[in-house]
Amino acid sequence: MFSKIRQSIEARDAFELVQSDLQEVEREIGVESIASVDAITAINGYLQAGGGKRLRPALLLLCNRLFGEVTESARRLAGVVEMIHTATLVHDDVIDVAKTRRGRPSTNVVWGNHTSVLAGDWLYMQAFQVALRERNFHVLDVLISLTQMMVEGELLQLERLHRIDITEADYMELIDRKTASLFSACACLGSIAGGADDATESKLSEFAWNLGMAFQLVDDILDFTSTDKILGKPSGNDLREGKVTLPMIYALEEASSEERKAVETVINEASYEHVPFMRILQMLEQHDTIDRVYERAHAFTEKARSIMATFPGSPGQRALQTIVDLVTDRSW
Secondary structure, three states, rough: HHHHHHHHHHHHHHHHHHHHHHHHHHHHHHHOOOOOHHHHHHHHHHHHHOOOHHHHHHHHHHHHHHHOOOHHHHHHHHHHHHHHHHHHHHHHHHOOOOOOEEEEHHHHHHHOOHHHHHHHHHHHHHHHHHHHHHHHHOHHHHHHHHHHHHHHHHHHHHOOOOOOOOOOOHHHHHHHHHHHHHHHHHHHHHHOOOOOOOOHHHHHHHHHHHHHHHHHHHHHHHHOOOOHHHOOOOHHHHOOOOOOOOHHHHHHHHHHHHHHHHHHHHHHHHOOOOOOHHEEEEEHHHOHHHHHHHHHHHHHHHHHHHEEEEEEEEOOHHHHHHHHHHHOOOOO
């Protein structure tokens, strides 16, 4: 319990450095999310009210903070990355036929698939509309490359859905595109807005990529080990949706034919009715897969930590180091 309290305090302190900037970003997102079509405005308002940690815009702002005070460009781009992230979540929920998001009914449940997809498309385009105000081709290049990577990631996931023959390399390729690429882009944009040179931008990009890989691996663990209340969605949801993540990949490497059949049953039925969730947890525990995934996550955070240690000590640098420490041990 005391560990969780400490983590919450550390997370709050890390974000405190850019708290006023995040509030400004939030206001800007609200303004930029108003459309001429009422349904889109309503969906955008619903999504924004749903909250979230705002880790990605905070990462962008903190990377920008390494070069001085947060710039107006950085705040604008922080709003852009959050809008892109939100658009991907809307599309993901439609594709995954998700029922909840952050503890509330997902947009596809409330408004239907067709309206939700179009609202996600609108958010993507609005994000680029805002980014265009920078009049910076490098910014657009980063955002276009990011969007292509994320779409490729979603297509790869669709190709591999409901399959149990996924390898660790397959999965790493997937989370590179779906998660780490966005973290990396946030760091790039923060450094661009801070006037960093190419070498520094590249170094920050590598830092954030490693952070993103670790973040997703911990998410994979929490999907099995955390509670519905903390996750904002049902525990074990990934497997129910046919997604075989790294904890399960490791377990399947050593699984008996009976265990493999149990996993296939959950995937094929999209439920834990005939194979209880506890049976899957016991399988993961038996093959010690949670600890193995934590080790992989720690390897990525160690790399991120070593890169950040090369930057001069500053409030921004210390805040980023704190976030690295929290990623693999988070309850915030």
